[in-house]
């Protein structure tokens with residue numbers, strides 16, 4: 001009997017709690033919009049506080065809508081691609097994936113001629129290849145097993161261009177972002193050396209501000225400066241501890257940045273050159289170049305050179321290769337150290353001289369220059385360059401770093 005009484009007591013208490021809870025919920029709901037008489041002072045204060053709450057709630061509502069809109073934008077970009085409005089393609093897969101050769105259909109070929117002559121490469125095909133396509137990983141196998149510390153200096157990537165095809169510039173930027181760890185990528189700087197192509201003005205700016213908000217700076221030269229001074233203009237606005245200089249017709253590969261930044265962290269006076277592979281200008285196929293340094297002949301033409309015997313004797317094909325010269329389409333230097341070296345000679349108008357001049361400068365100043373087989377960047381050698389119709393003129397004949405003539 002006592003047991004049954006106890007059960008009843010428990011049930012009664014539970015019922016009272018449930019009813020009390022329901023009543024308090026009902027009271028709260030019905031008082032959510034209280035009727036307040038207007039002529040009481042304290043009630044006016046209460047009313048204004050109430051209005052403020054309403055206002056606050058409306059602001060947060062707006063913020064919420066903005067966030068939803070931006071989320072919608074992200075989803076739109078993922079599904080349709082921001083580049084679609086430019087007639088370009090984002091995402092993985094599609095034509096030219098894996099760096100395989102691609103060709104145009106006869107119908108496409110009819111439209112390709114004009115762009116090929118304008119840019120010195122098959123720009124029509126470039127527009128049909130995804131900005132995010134993959135390319136082969138040509139690193140020696142040892143590099144793929146190497147690990148690097150997370151704590152490396154940040155890099156500013158500087159791309160220079162004049163009247164380059166938009167899809168080629170965007171692919172350079174996409175592959176840089178895709179293959180550089182986010183915590184190491186300080187910014188991307190695009191230096192426009194006074195292009196007259198309308199696509200490289202507002203459409204480029206709008207794309208970058210929406211696709212990579214806050215990451216990309218665009219520098220516009222008011223007159224044609226040439227690629228040396230264009231690189232220097234990019235360096236002036238860079239804020240990363242390290243600066244990387246690239247043509248805007250390159251594609252990066254996985255883990256290209258870590259070995260470079262680790263070597264510069266070890267010694268800031270090293271100028272580092274990723275190994276270069278070739279993007280064929282007609283098919284956009286990738287061509288593997290063997291490990292090599294950079295030298296030059298008596299006419300000061302830069303050329304690939306086989307690494308010295310002692311390098312091969314060490315039996316480590318992943319080791320850095322010390323090199324007397326460089327290739328200007330892709331080099332990385334500690335930002336402040338590069339300034340201390342005197343940057344590049346701003347008296348040079350066309351390409352080629354810097355490859356030799358900076359090599360002489362850095363070796364004379366106690367630094368060094370090396371190629372890294374573990375860092376690979378693919379570069380497209382164009383059929384023609386926009387800088388001068390005759391690239392043999394004018395050739396560099398002076399070496400300011402040495403204070404003497406180089407024309408022998």
Ligand SMILES: [Mn+2]
Nearest residue numbers: 247329380381
């Ligand atoms: Mn180039």
